[in-house]
Amino acid sequence: MSxxxxxxxxxxxxRRITLNRPERRNAMTPEMQMELIAALEDAPATGCRALVLxxxxxxxxxxxxxxxxxxxSSKSALEARAEAERVARMFLALHELEVPSIAAVNGPAVxxxxxxxxxxxxxxxxxxxxxxxxxxxxGFVPAVVSxxxxxxxxxxRSRDLLLTGRIVDAxxxxxxxxxxxxxxxxxxxxRAQTLAESLAHNSPQATRITRRLLVSQWKAWLDxxxxxxxxxxxxxxxxxxxxxxVAAFLEKRKPVWTKG
Numbered sequence: 001m002s003x004x005x006x007x008x009x010x011x012x013x014x015r016r017i018t019l020n021r022p023e024r025r026n027a028m029t030p031e032m033q034m035e036l037i038a039a040l041e042d043a044p045a046t047g048c049r050a051l052v053l054x055x056x057x058x059x060x061x062x063x064x065x066x067x068x069x070x071x072x073s074s075k076s077a078l079e080a081r082a083e084a085e086r087v088a089r090m091f092l093a094l095h096e097l098e099v100p101s102i103a104a105v106n107g108p109a110v111x112x113x114x115x116x117x118x119x120x121x122x123x124x125x126x127x128x129x130x131x132x133x134x135x136x137x138x139g140f141v142p143a144v145v146s147x148x149x150x151x152x153x154x155x156x157r158s159r160d161l162l163l164t165g166r167i168v169d170a171x172x173x174x175x176x177x178x179x180x181x182x183x184x185x186x187x188x189x190x191r192a193q194t195l196a197e198s199l200a201h202n203s204p205q206a207t208r209i210t211r212r213l214l215v216s217q218w219k220a221w222l223d224x225x226x227x228x229x230x231x232x233x234x235x236x237x238x239x240x241x242x243x244x245x246v247a248a249f250l251e252k253r254k255p256v257w258t259k260g
Contacts (some may be wrong), residue, residue, distance in 0.1 A: 005032035008039050008232040013200035014050040015043050022057025027065035030083070030245060033090050038101055043087070049200035049207075052192045053120060054104040055113075057058035060129065063111025066246055067137075077234060084233035087112065088226045089146050090233025094119050095148065095222075096215050098208045100199045104192040105129045106185070110167070117176045118152060124192055125170040126185040131178055132167035139255065141236040147225035151218060153177045155233070 007018040017039050019026035022173075043051050055061055072235065074221075094101060103109075103120040108130040117123055117131065125131075133149070135142040142162050150158045153176050161168070173179040183191045199207070199230075236242055240258050247254035 004035070004081075005029060008050065009242065010046060011196075012195070013048065014052055014196035015039075015046060015048040016052045016054070019053075019061050021056045021065075022055075022059070024065055024067075025059035025062035026055040026057070026084055026113070027062045027068075029065050030086065033086055033145070033160045035063060037090050039060045040090075040097060043101075044098045044208075049204060050099050050196035051101045052196055053101060053116065053187065054192070054211065055106055057107075058106040060103070060105045060109040060117055061113025061144050062108060063113045066249055069246060079237070080234045080237045081230060082141065084230040087233070088230055090224075091115060091144055091148060092226070094112055098211050099237075100198060100207065100211070101205060102192050102195055104188050105131075105170075106177075106188055111135055111142070112145060114178075114229050120179075122195060123139075123179045124181050124183050124188060124195070124206070125173065125179045126188050127170055127182055128169045128185070129173070129179075130167050131170075132165065133162050133171045134165035134167065136163065137245070138249050139239065139241035139243075141232050143229040143233040143236070147222060147229055151222070220252045 003020065005019070005021055009016040009018070015034065017036065019032065021027060021147060033213040040051070074173070100122070101120040102122045102124065103117040105117045105123060105125040107126065107128065111131050111134060114131045114133055120140065122134045132140045144176065146162055148178070157176055168176065170179060170182050174182060244257065245255050
């Protein structure tokens, strides 16, 4: 029997979602994305007062599972657009969640994984956690995540991380504003639970209205940014550099880029 790509645990006052592909460092497949969207969208209906997101094993999430991608040449523009729209829906489901969200980042969070970790209201990181958006290193574009990152840390810092693709440690991530707290690894899940329980003591109606208010302040800008991000993602997947970057990654070699 196949294992579910996410685990959902209903605690006393919060829901814990664990990305559950530790053998692939919790890299995301379409199935995982759809299950995560469903788990986020129905969380408020369960009566939970907060949500904790973490990863199984020694990684939080290594981003998109490139081994799960079909050959680029076999994919239509409509299929590429549907994939980009699914990613946008996943991030929006987390961003617009009516209950507070907490990421317990137990290890590397890369690409879309870094996006999931930092879109949460609170990001707790183990000392050995790493964060980065290395998409340009494989010929891809950090499209959807770029909008949320800019909202969080500003344009100048976002340009640094997105254009260089560099990986930062937990300490620098906290200095940049991506992380709220660095917590010893053995205390990480307990700290996430304590924070969730503390948030649950607040008025649920006031918390829900506050979350809606925070989302509404940037909604028009973010809606337009999502349209542009989806277009950019589709455009990137049609390039020779994307095909070469994915092939080089899978073949464990350096990519050979086009000249222009």
